[in-house]
Amino acid sequence: MRTVLRRLGQALLTLAGAAVLVFGMLAVTPGDPAQRVLQARGVLEPTPAAVAAVRAELRLNDPLPVRFGRWAGDAVRGDLGVSWRTGRPVAAEFAQRLPATLRLTVAALGIAVVAALALGTTAALGAGRWPDTVSRVVALVLLVVPGFVLGVVLLDLVVVRAGLGRVIADGGWGTVLLPALVLATGSVPVWSRVLRTSLVEAGGAVHVTVARARGAGPLRVLLVHRLPHALAPFLTMVGLGTAALIGGASIVESVFTWPGVGRFTVEAITARDMPVIVGFTLLAVVAYVVASLILDLVCAVIDPRLRGAR
Numbered sequence: 001m002r003t004v005l006r007r008l009g010q011a012l013l014t015l016a017g018a019a020v021l022v023f024g025m026l027a028v029t030p031g032d033p034a035q036r037v038l039q040a041r042g043v044l045e046p047t048p049a050a051v052a053a054v055r056a057e058l059r060l061n062d063p064l065p066v067r068f069g070r071w072a073g074d075a076v077r078g079d080l081g082v083s084w085r086t087g088r089p090v091a092a093e094f095a096q097r098l099p100a101t102l103r104l105t106v107a108a109l110g111i112a113v114v115a116a117l118a119l120g121t122t123a124a125l126g127a128g129r130w131p132d133t134v135s136r137v138v139a140l141v142l143l144v145v146p147g148f149v150l151g152v153v154l155l156d157l158v159v160v161r162a163g164l165g166r167v168i169a170d171g172g173w174g175t176v177l178l179p180a181l182v183l184a185t186g187s188v189p190v191w192s193r194v195l196r197t198s199l200v201e202a203g204g205a206v207h208v209t210v211a212r213a214r215g216a217g218p219l220r221v222l223l224v225h226r227l228p229h230a231l232a233p234f235l236t237m238v239g240l241g242t243a244a245l246i247g248g249a250s251i252v253e254s255v256f257t258w259p260g261v262g263r264f265t266v267e268a269i270t271a272r273d274m275p276v277i278v279g280f281t282l283l284a285v286v287a288y289v290v291a292s293l294i295l296d297l298v299c300a301v302i303d304p305r306l307r308g309a310r
Contacts, residue, residue: 011293018285019075023068025279033060035086036272080279085271090279094261100171101260104253105245107173107180110243112187113238119188120195120234121222127200135196139189151182151255171259179256183249187241194237196231239295240288247284 034054038046046054050169055061059070074081080090123135158178169175202208203226250262257263261280268276 007293007296011289014289015286018289019072019282020068022278022282022285023071025281026071026274027064027067031273033274034058036274039272041084041087061235075282080282081275083273083276084270085268085273085276089273091170093264093276094279097259097261097264100258100298101246101249101262103171103173103251104176104183104249104258104260105242107176107244108183108187108249109238109242111180112184112241114190115184115188116191116195116234119192120199121227123192123196124199124203124226127196127203132196135192138191139204142185143189145185147182148251148255150185151252154178154182155256169258171255175256179252179258182255183245183252186248187245191234191237191241191258195230195234198233199226202226202229214304235298236295239291239298243284243287243291246287 032051032055034051035046037058038050043050059067062070071081078091080094082088083090083093106210116165119135123132126132126135140305152263155178169179195306199222203221208221208226211224249258249260250266252258253260253263261283265276265280267273268280
């Protein structure tokens with residue numbers, strides 16, 4: 001219980017610090033927010049009276065601490081403000097598009113975990129031999145190829161030339177494979193190398209040596225004696241990587257016209273729609289903090305040595 005309370009307190013402090021930074025980003029953005037609101041609404045040359053009316057509407061003349069308290073209170077209740085571009089609540093815009101982003105993230109997570117397990121275990125079983133070399137080369141190729149380049153290539157080869165799939169995705173499971181594959185490639189190299197390193201380290205443990213001496217085969221040694229030892233660091237990478245998938249899906253969603261939160265945020269950046277940009281940033285931070293908290297607790301359950309480590 002003490003560990004849970006300590007992790008929860010750390011998570012709340014992190015969220016509070018992130019909220020200050022996110023609001024600071026909104027406060028120090030160059031230009032008058034009222035003018036940007038009017039420009040986002042199509043008023044390219046607003047009059048001083050119109051600017052003053054918007055400033056009064058948004059209560060921008062209040063002191064900064066008062067504005068921060070109001071913004072933080074609204075954010076806790078799920079109110080992220082109103083989009084300057086669409087005029088709708090940011091939370092409503094995100095809620096409309098979040099299922100598509102989560103669908104893409106779940107598919108990418110499944111592909112990344114399976115591929116990382118395959119590469120990592122293959123490299124560990126053949127450590128120092130050709131399987132390890134092949135796994136390292138595959139991971140390096142996946143790491144250096146930018147996601148947007150891979151996405152454009154797959155669209156050209158698979159969709160345009162081979163006629164498989166659709167150029168414009170609808171956000172459903174039927175069109176999720178290609179964007180999920182591209183999104184997963186950024187995580188597979190790191191996850192597989194972490195797993196490989198942990199498995200190799202576990203191979204030198206005393207209990208593994210004893211298991212081999214008793215006649216345990218390579219597969220049993222891997223699954224029963226080495227893999228559980230390597231799960232904690234691997235799960236940590238997977239959990240934090242899942243948050244990164246949510247926060248980093250913007251480029252992939254834009255390339256594949258995936259109707260998710262990331263693509264909507266890219267469009268907001270182009271239009272300088274600050275409430276949407278800040279809301280997405282806060283959403284990504286919350287995803288990281290929650291994932292980190294859950295993983296700390298899961299790893300503490302899996303490995304008792306970690307319960308009092310932090």
